[in-house]
Amino acid sequence: GAVVSQHPSRVICKSGTSVKIECRSLDFQATTMFWYRQFPKQSLMLMATSNEGSKATYEQGVEKDKFLINHASLTLSTLTVTSAHPEDSSFYICSARVAGQNQETQYFGPGTRLLVL
Amino acid sequence: GNSVTQMEGPVTLSEEAFLTINCTYTATGYPSLFWYVQYPGEGLQLLLKATKADDKGSNKGFEATYRKETTSFHLEKGSVQVSDSAVYFCALSDLLDQGGKLIFGQGTELSVKP
Numbered sequence: 566g567a568v569v570s571q572h573p574s575r576v577i578c579k580s581g582t583s584v585k586i587e588c589r590s591l592d593f594q595a596t597t598m599f600w601y602r603q604f605p606k607q608s609l610m611l612m613a614t615s616n617e618g619s620k621a622t623y624e625q626g627v628e629k630d631k632f633l634i635n636h637a638s639l640t641l642s643t644l645t646v647t648s649a650h651p652e653d654s655s656f657y658i659c660s661a662r663v664a665g666q667n668q669e670t671q672y673f674g675p676g677t678r679l680l681v682l
Numbered sequence: 683g684n685s686v687t688q689m690e691g692p693v694t695l696s697e698e699a700f701l702t703i704n705c706t707y708t709a710t711g712y713p714s715l716f717w718y719v720q721y722p723g724e725g726l727q728l729l730l731k732a733t734k735a736d737d738k739g740s741n742k743g744f745e746a747t748y749r750k751e752t753t754s755f756h757l758e759k760g761s762v763q764v765s766d767s768a769v770y771f772c773a774l775s776d777l778l779d780q781g782g783k784l785i786f787g788q789g790t791e792l793s794v795k796p
């Protein structure tokens with residue numbers, strides 16, 4: 566149980582285009598999802614916390630207009646990188662908390678590798 | 683604020699060797715502690731967790747004990763395998779502090795040679 570999927574797993578795009586990444590909880594409902602960014606050989610950096618039905622809470626230094634987050638249902642959150650640039654190339658990972666249970670445990674998706682040319 | 687410190691990697695071991703990856707934390711409250719593992723090119727998988735002092739988390743031969751007196755949560759395994767090669771992240775979460783955000787250590791890369 567507690568499986569989280571991400572789509573796509575890998576995406577290459579041209580500079581200036583927008584890319585949408587989906588995060589789904591497959592076998593549970595998630596009131597809260599998190600979006601992280603990871604650079605090579607580094608730890609995860611929390612970008613934002615996404616709550617179903619409300620606006621996301623962004624960490625300091627993360628541009629909310631550039632990284633649009635929508636948590637439209639209890640099983641889906643999306644991250645859209647708008648007007649992507651090469652410096653946005655990174656590994657993006659989402660996680661989800663099981664609603665109503667053990668709120669401190671997060672289950673992670675497999676990640677999406679974004680390369681902006 | 684809360685923080686997690688892990689021993690630096692990479693750690694290179696021979697198969698069947700004993701593994702210890704040190705993790706210490708700083709927290710103002712009573713956090714839960716976690717070990718996550720990341721295999722190459724993949725996301726993170728929860729390896730084990732402990733929610734209160736003296737709890738021992740265990741999974742797949744890995745163990746870690748929540749030591750409040752030393753603020754530590756060291757990861758151990760008695761006999762590592764090549765398939766254990768991965769990056770290991772220690773993390774803490776406190777619902778009463780920052781809404782339970784996961785605070786990660788910097789990660790420790792483990793490489794197990796046949």
